[in-house]
Amino acid sequence: MLNPDADVLDRVIKGLARNEEKFGQRYCPCRLRSRDEEKDKAIICPCIYHKDEIAKDGHCHCMLYYRKDARGTVEGRERMTYALVTCSGISNTGKLTTQAGMLLMQRKPGMFLCMNCKQSAETLRIDAGGAERLIVLDGCTDCCATKKLTAAGLVPDVHIIATELGIEKNGMADVKYDEIETVIRAVMTKGSNAP
Numbered sequence: 001m002l003n004p005d006a007d008v009l010d011r012v013i014k015g016l017a018r019n020e021e022k023f024g025q026r027y028c029p030c031r032l033r034s035r036d037e038e039k040d041k042a043i044i045c046p047c048i049y050h051k052d053e054i055a056k057d058g059h060c061h062c063m064l065y066y067r068k069d070a071r072g073t074v075e076g077r078e079r080m081t082y083a084l085v086t087c088s089g090i091s092n093t094g095k096l097t098t099q100a101g102m103l104l105m106q107r108k109p110g111m112f113l114c115m116n117c118k119q120s121a122e123t124l125r126i127d128a129g130g131a132e133r134l135i136v137l138d139g140c141t142d143c144c145a146t147k148k149l150t151a152a153g154l155v156p157d158v159h160i161i162a163t164e165l166g167i168e169k170n171g172m173a174d175v176k177y178d179e180i181e182t183v184i185r186a187v188m189t190k191g192s193n194a195p
Contacts, residue, residue: 001066003059007119011102012064016045030062030102032177061106081111082191083131085145085156088118092173093139093162099175100183101137107184117145121152133157135191137183140169158190 003009015029027033028043042048050060059066084104086097101114115127128134128149136145136156140163149156163169165186167179 003063003066005063007115008063008105011098011116012062015062028062030099030106063102063106081131082113082133082135082187083128084112084114084135084137084187085124085128085149086114086116086137087139087145087162088116088148089139089142089144091139091169091171092175092179093167093169094144095139096162096167096175096179096183097137097139097145100180100187103180104184104187117148121148124149124152125154128152128154133191135160135187137187138162158187160186160190 003012012029016026019025019027019029023033025040026045027040028045028047031043031047033040033043045062046060046065050065053060054065054067084101086101087094089095098114098116101112104112105114113127113131115124117124119127134149134154134156135158136149138145138159138161141161143159143161146156146159160183162179162183165182167182
């Protein structure tokens with residue numbers, strides 16, 4: 001079955017559509033292409049890994065496909081430990097925060113809920129308000145995610161800015177895997193030290 005969380009489903013489907021438009025194939029938006037067409041056939045959605053991942057984790061890597069009895073769906077979602085609110089920017093650092101948040105949800109199922117700050121203030125208040133810790137991932141010092149959270153009446157426990165981690169804001173440049181890992185390390189380090 002498809003992920004019943006409409007926001008996540010929408011993001012994954014948009015990622016698939018973007019990849020099809022840009023590369024001619026529906027490459028999994030949560031996996032890095034090798035640029036070797038033969039190898040990359042493995043990550044055309046549904047990728048060759050999805051059945052094993054669903055059997056093991058209850059969902060595929062991108063969280064597009066779910067097992068019907070899997071926990072973590074909207075109806076069965078329990079209180080998350082961390083709510084991540086990511087930047088809505090289209091620059092490399094904005095996209096980076098969303099990719100890092102999605103990857104954290106995949107690596108730590110049930111621990112993180114990732115939300116983009118494009119959501120309405122009311123939706124952010126409902127989804128993020130029940131988390132034990134609220135972490136904001138801003139792409140740059142414009143701090144769009146923080147501003148949106150403030151408008152929703154929420155105060156983050158942890159605020160991480162990608163450009164302050166040594167990542168250069170470079171317009172529409174591609175996000176690099178090592179940059180995603182840098183943001184994830186910051187979340188894991190600073191998030192675990194939050195009050």
